[in-house]
Amino acid sequence: xxxxxxxxxxxxxxxxxxxxxxxxxxxxxxxxxxxxxxxxxxxxxxxxxxxxxxxxxxxxxxxxxxxxxxxxxxxxxxxxxxxxxxxxxxxxxxxxxxxxxxxxxxxxxxxxxxxxxxxxxxxxxxxxxxxxxxxxxxxxxxxxxxxxxxxxxxxxxxxxxxxxxxxxxxxxxxxxxxxxxxxxxxxxxxxxxxxxxxxxxxxxxxxxxxxxxxxxxxxxxxxxxxxxxxxxxxxxxxxxxxxxxxx
Ligand code: 13P
Numbered sequence: 085x086x087x088x089x090x091x092x093x094x095x096x097x098x099x100x101x102x103x104x105x106x107x108x109x110x111x112x113x114x115x116x117x118x119x120x121x122x123x124x125x126x127x128x129x130x131x132x133x134x135x136x137x138x139x140x141x142x143x144x145x146x147x148x149x150x151x152x153x154x155x156x157x158x159x160x161x162x163x164x165x166x167x168x169x170x171x172x173x174x175x176x177x178x179x180x181x182x183x184x185x186x187x188x189x190x191x192x193x194x195x196x197x198x199x200x201x202x203x204x205x206x207x208x209x210x211x212x213x214x215x216x217x218x219x220x221x222x223x224x225x226x227x228x229x230x231x232x233x234x235x236x237x238x239x240x241x242x243x244x245x246x247x248x249x250x251x252x253x254x255x256x257x258x259x260x261x262x263x264x265x266x267x268x269x270x271x272x273x274x275x276x277x278x279x280x281x282x283x284x285x286x287x288x289x290x291x292x293x294x295x296x297x298x299x300x301x302x303x304x305x306x307x308x309x310x311x312x313x314x315x316x317x318x319x320x321x322x323x324x325x326x327x328x329x330x331x
Contacts, residue, residue: 085271086287088116088303088330089243089310091206092123092317093146093174093291103129107136109320115140116328119310122172122206123317127160134169144172144206147180150194162201173198174312176208176228178249188231195242196235204241206312207232208291209270213250221248225266226273233274239282243289244270245312251292253314260305263290267307296325303329 098106103125115121124144125133134143145165153161165173175198176191195205209228211221225246236242246266251258267288275283290302291312302308310330316322 085284085307086309088119089287089289090119090121090323090327091144091174091243091245091289091291091310091312092121092323093177093312093314094123094125094318095146095179095314096126097318098126098129100129100132103132104136106318106320107133110141110323111136111138113320113324113327115324116330119327119330121327124172124174130165130170131168142172143170144174145170145203146174146177148173148175148194148198148203150190151197162198162203165198165203166201170203172204172206174206174208174245176232178208178210178247178252182212182249188228189234192231192235195232196237199236199238199241202241204243205236206243206245206289207236208245208247208312210247210249210252210292216248216250221266222269225270229270229273230277233278239278239286243287243310245289245291246270247291247312249292253293255293257293257295257298257302258290260302260308263302264305264307267305267309271307294326296322299326299329303331 122142122144124146149159149161180186209225211224215224287309289310294311295316
């Protein structure tokens with residue numbers, strides 16, 4: 085539902101030179117018009133990317149502070165993102181949940197504050213391998229969704245990214261059926277717990293080892309509205325192929 089959405093999460097990768105090369109590739113790529121495209125460089129390169137990348141592609145941060153800026157050493161505020169023209173932020177990524185230790189409530193509050201400043205949110209959810217194997221995939225995803233829903237009112241500026249942790253950076257992509265099953269369940273959860281309108285209009289995108297070879301099969305599934313891409317988003321031509329997998 086909604087316009088196909090493809091995000092590139094560059095994570096903690098890149099140099100001024102490698103990013104300049106990637107931007108040149110993206111500027112040269114032919115992209116399907118009916119797709120929203122967003123890339124998320126590390127904070128310190130956002131300005132470089134904003135100033136060199138075609139306006140066809142929007143720019144996202146990978147994190148943001150929970151509230152208004154001030155005495156918070158090392159943090160970046162939503163107001164500062166707006167100041168440099170950055171309109172998106174990725175929140176709740178599994179690397180921030182499981183490596184850095186951000187919890188559901190903290191992430192939910194970050195989302196609410198970012199939205200209050202008109203920064204749009206890519207809200208990530210997803211289960212660990214042991215949770216999937218224990219049959220807890222839906223429980224985990226719904227719990228993460230509830231924390232977002234407890235804080236978010238403006239769902240029009242939210243994209244949900246389902247990223248099973250076992251598929252991230254592992255080369256073990258979810259099957260189209262596995263992804264579709266969770267996307268449909270999350271949409272159903274939204275219908276019951278938020279509203280039928282939000283459930284039907286929101287984009288639910290898939291992330292985890294998406295590449296130029298496996299994107300087309302995934303894109304065919306009814307409830308897969310796009311992708312959040314890590315490794316393959318660092319290669320311009322591969323990222324373009326994924327964008328152009330829109331059905
Ligand atoms: P990979 O595409 O490298 O598996 O990463 C997915 C991801 O975490 C995007 O946010």
